[in-house]
Structures are given as structure tokens and as C-alpha cells.
Amino acid sequence: MEKLAIACDHGGYDLKNAIKLHFADKVEFIDLGTNSTDSVDYPEYGQAMAKAIIAGDAERGILICGTGIGISIAANRSPQVRAALCTDVTMARLTRAHNDANVLALGARIIGEQVAFDIIKAFLTTKYEGGRHDLRVKQLGKGII
Numbered sequence: 001m002e003k004l005a006i007a008c009d010h011g012g013y014d015l016k017n018a019i020k021l022h023f024a025d026k027v028e029f030i031d032l033g034t035n036s037t038d039s040v041d042y043p044e045y046g047q048a049m050a051k052a053i054i055a056g057d058a059e060r061g062i063l064i065c066g067t068g069i070g071i072s073i074a075a076n077r078s079p080q081v082r083a084a085l086c087t088d089v090t091m092a093r094l095t096r097a098h099n100d101a102n103v104l105a106l107g108a109r110i111i112g113e114q115v116a117f118d119i120i121k122a123f124l125t126t127k128y129e130g131g132r133h134d135l136r137v138k139q140l141g142k143g144i145i
């Protein structure tokens with residue numbers, strides 16, 4: 001069973017619970033919070049994801065905030081994180097195939113539950129293509145070049 005870190009702010013809390021329930025028999029989730037709809041600051045949860053990836057607690061993760069934007073910006077401050085904000089299945093497929101994205105970001109106020117499930121399925125099942133993409137992905141890991 002794949003281990004996935006998952007984190008959200010208050011805007012993503014309900015969708016996070018729905019995702020955990022929907023994928024319960026396929027994924028072991030490491031839940032990094034938040035644990036209620038009380039208002040919190042999304043940078044804390046984006047950074048918690050980055051720390052979990054760097055520590056090797058999970059190879060991949062899912063982030064959720066209202067738009068998916070703030071929390072993905074926060075996680076992407078770390079060069080080891082390649083967080084991709086996806087609003088459809090094609091984006092999820094291509095960011096795995098071309099960017100080797102290791103974190104999927106979702107906007108709970110932007111997409112519906114079923115779309116989120118379909119995006120996650122594509123993210124989990126699509127393999128990185130390597131080849132011509134390798135140099136570019138390595139460049140991302142170097143930060144500013």
C-alpha cells in the first residue's frame with residue numbers, strides 16, 4: 001500500500017476527509033493536519049509537507065487549501081518538493097509524466113470531490129517518463145540556477 005502524506009488548511013479540511021475515506025483501502029495516509037475547520041495559516045501546512053518529504057516519511061503527498069495556490073507555493077519553497085496544482089486529470093497525468101511531481105495540490109473551492117478523486121487516481125498511477133525530462137527535473141532541484 002502506498003504511503004502518502006496529506007495536509008490542508010481549514011479550506012481543505014472537508015475535502016481531505018473525503019479523500020482519506022475514498023482511498024482508505026488503497027493508500028496509507030500520514031495526516032499532517034489541520035484537524036478542524038478552525039482558521040489556520042496555509043504556509044505552516046505546506047512546510048510540514050516539505051519536511052515530511054525531506055525526512056522520507058513519505059515519497060509523495062497531497063496538499064489542499066481553498067485554491068491550492070497558497071499551500072503549493074509554501075511547499076515549493078523547498079527544492080526537494082515539486083508540488084503541482086492540478087484542476088483536471090490531464091494536468092495530473094502530465095505533471096507526473098514530465099515533472100515527476102511528488103506533491104499534488106488541490107483547491108477545495110475550485111474543484112468538486114469526484115474531480116479530486118479522479119485527479120488523485122491519475123497522479124498515483126502515472127509513471128514519470130524520464131528521458132528528455134531528466135535534466136529539467138534535476139534543474140528544479142537546484143533552486144535558482
Ligand code: RB5
Pocket residue numbers: 009010011012042065066067068069070071
Ligand atoms: C484561506 O481562506 C485561503 O486563503 C486558503 O485556503 C488558500 O486558498 C490560499 O491560497
